[in-house]
Amino acid sequence: MTLEAVDVRRAYGDELVFDGVSLSVSPGEVVAVIGPSGVGKSTLLRLLALFDAPDAGTIAYEGTDVWALSDERRLEYRRRVGMVFQEASLFDASVRRNAAYGLRVRQPWPDRIRHEFARFVGGANGTGDAIEALETVGLAEKGDQNAESLSGGEAQRVAFARALAYDPDVLLLDEPTSDLDPRNTAVIEDAVLEARDRGIGVVVATHDMHQARRVADRTAVMLGTEIIEVDETETVFDEPSDGRARKFIDGELIY
Numbered sequence: 001m002t003l004e005a006v007d008v009r010r011a012y013g014d015e016l017v018f019d020g021v022s023l024s025v026s027p028g029e030v031v032a033v034i035g036p037s038g039v040g041k042s043t044l045l046r047l048l049a050l051f052d053a054p055d056a057g058t059i060a061y062e063g064t065d066v067w068a069l070s071d072e073r074r075l076e077y078r079r080r081v082g083m084v085f086q087e088a089s090l091f092d093a094s095v096r097r098n099a100a101y102g103l104r105v106r107q108p109w110p111d112r113i114r115h116e117f118a119r120f121v122g123g124a125n126g127t128g129d130a131i132e133a134l135e136t137v138g139l140a141e142k143g144d145q146n147a148e149s150l151s152g153g154e155a156q157r158v159a160f161a162r163a164l165a166y167d168p169d170v171l172l173l174d175e176p177t178s179d180l181d182p183r184n185t186a187v188i189e190d191a192v193l194e195a196r197d198r199g200i201g202v203v204v205a206t207h208d209m210h211q212a213r214r215v216a217d218r219t220a221v222m223l224g225t226e227i228i229e230v231d232e233t234e235t236v237f238d239e240p241s242d243g244r245a246r247k248f249i250d251g252e253l254i255y
């Protein structure tokens with residue numbers, strides 16, 4: 001299952017963010033999108049997540065132009081994509097319930113009622129997938145704690161676990177470690193690689209070029225209103241074909 005943006009354009013009013021941008025992610029690969037602040041990385045992720053439609057070009061899932069479908073069919077595709085935003089939004093409940101949230105709304109009703117019933121009668125108050133996802137981000141022991149008592153870094157890890165728990169085809173991460181210390185950053189990066197090894201396609205938008213180098217199979221460099229370079233990560237860092245990409249990577253381009 002491949003998700004791709006093909007020749008997409010996006011503007012906010014008269015303000016063009018990008019045009020002619022193409023990017024794909026396949027199962028079991030990590031693609032990093034790097035570029036200066038404000039270049040449009042989050043905007044591109046929102047298009048891939050099917051939150052917004054491109055002004056031109058297509059977003060295709062398994063070759064299907066998703067915006068040509070009915071709202072209902074498009075929603076089915078949207079549910080296969082998990083997105084983690086820069087700001088973790090958790091609600092006032094246990095960490096385990098937060099991690100299981102996506103699961104509960106996505107399950108068919110009978111399952112959902114069954115889980116709610118089990119919880120009501122004092123049985124499991126989370127599912128195996130949510131617990132496993134919490135283990136992946138090193139927070140299994142905090143399952144019973146209220147999410148509002150977590151540190152910022154822990155909250156970001158729970159938001160990640162929530163996206164992972166419902167086993168999406170594609171996971172889109174917007175600056176997933178921007179507020180994290182090195183230890184928490186390493187936890188998230190390991191979880192990204194674990195997701196990839198499970199066959200999930202992952203796109204990571206990041207300011208952190210070192211992170212791209214550590215986790216990404218392919219890297220796209222966004223500059224101005226374009227993706228100026230997209231290739232195997234090693235190639236982009238060691239021998240980029242675009243001179244501007246080289247300058248950006250060497251820290252010589254000031255924006």
Ligand SMILES: Nc1ncnc2c1ncn2[C@@H]1O[C@H](COP(=O)(O)OP(=O)(O)OP(=O)(O)O)[C@@H](O)[C@H]1O
Pocket residue numbers: 012017035036037038039040041042043044207
């Ligand atoms: N809802 C919006 N309305 C108007 N302009 C917007 C909106 N969202 C983003 N923009 C503008 O679009 C441009 C791209 O923003 P975007 O958030 O996609 O960049 P980014 O590369 O993700 O930045 P950062 O790395 O700082 O998160 C910016 O100039 C931003 O101000």
